[in-house]
Amino acid sequence: MSTSPFRLRNFITLLVTFSGLVMTVSGFVLYVVPEGRVAYWTDWTLLGLTKEAWGSVHTNLSFLFFLVLVFHLYYNWRVLMAYLKDRLRQRFTLRRELAAALVLGLVVVGGSAAQWPPFLQVMELGAAAKKAWYAGEDVQPPFPHAELMPLAELSRRIDLNLAAVLAVLAEEGYPAASEEVSLKNLARRYDVSPMQLFETVMADDRVYR
Structure with a gap:
């Protein structure tokens, strides 16, 4: 053929x-x-x-x-x-x-x-x-490109207790291998959005100095 x-x-x-x-x-x-x-x-x-x-x-x-x-x-x-x-x-x-x-x-x-x-x-x-897309919702990051910052720098930037941030993430099922991992990479690892991780952290009073 x-x-x-x-x-x-x-x-x-x-x-x-x-x-x-x-x-x-x-x-x-x-x-x-x-x-x-x-x-x-x-x-x-x-x-x-x-x-x-x-x-x-x-x-x-x-x-x-x-x-x-x-x-x-x-x-x-x-x-x-x-x-x-x-x-x-x-x-x-x-x-x-x-x-x-x-x-x-x-x-x-x-x-x-x-x-x-x-x-x-x-x-x-x-x-x-x-x-x-998000009418009526508060979806603004704390500052531009916050998702790209390592957790350590993010915590310093908005005055959070880094040890408490890492503890909260681990307790909620999102353990970070290092304080230098960015919120974006951590979110991708667990198939969630950076905003979801951030809200999870901010909902716990222990993270505030």
Whole structure:
């Protein structure tokens, strides 16, 4: 039974389509994802992926899209040039369309940079969506990137008794191998959020000096 040959052009076209679709989804997710300090503190996920994972997917798919687009243009360069020459022979029949596309693109870029309506409202809608995930809840960390600090430094920063912090964590089923482990790494080890560990510690009066 013979197999059909691998068609590189078809592969490139399908890859451009796939990466474009996934980038659209990941871009929308990043548009509505909670702010970084909240997402990392609460270990926010969507479809099983964290904010960091969604950012990684979007960034790497962007690079893939760029690379396959270059190959797509390379393999279809003759077709593209023939099309443009044909248009030229037809006395620039696409002049109005080209001008309209350039104007619209420049308006979107310029309006977004200057934050003109309705581009400003689009960003405000995204900001509202970010806050809606935890509306009415106190999910702010004690300070930015608190989850990245070692337990010893975290305790010093907010004036907690380190020995009591370690004892409470151990009693609640989250023993730390070292006072230098970060809240984030400890949370990942026990499949909880940094916020949950922090609230567990802060609920015990022994941690206060």
